Amino acid sequence: MDIVYLRDLRIDTVIGVFEWERHIKQTLSFDLEMATDIRRAAASDDLQFALNYKAVSDRISEFVANRHPQLIETLIEEVAQLVLTEFAVPWVRVKVSKAGAVRTAGDVGIIIERSKILAAAE
Numbered sequence: 001m002d003i004v005y006l007r008d009l010r011i012d013t014v015i016g017v018f019e020w021e022r023h024i025k026q027t028l029s030f031d032l033e034m035a036t037d038i039r040r041a042a043a044s045d046d047l048q049f050a051l052n053y054k055a056v057s058d059r060i061s062e063f064v065a066n067r068h069p070q071l072i073e074t075l076i077e078e079v080a081q082l083v084l085t086e087f088a089v090p091w092v093r094v095k096v097s098k099a100g101a102v103r104t105a106g107d108v109g110i111i112i113e114r115s116k117i118l119a120a121a122e
Helices: 019-023 039-044 053-066 072-086 116-121
Strands: 002-013 026-036 091-097 109-115
Touching (some): 072 109
Antiparallel strands (some): 002 026
């Protein structure tokens, strides 16, 4: 298994449970690791056979900017499912950070791993 990753994909969106959070945009930071097989892309040197990380980042950015759930749990689950279905990867790890959510912490967030095998079994 090969891994294509994105680090610190910053997206401004409305998220949060408090009333004041529903009126401002906050920056979320996403880290993704996506399982793929790079051998065909490497052999052909052709983007059509690669997991296009630019396309992934553009799609996630668009999705997150237009989705305004209260919980990061909701958003991270939806992003993982989006990557699994729209980009045909068998496994994804997604980390979402919401800096400033806890004043005394440098960062807070959630990390999940999802796979098509687990999703089919649930």
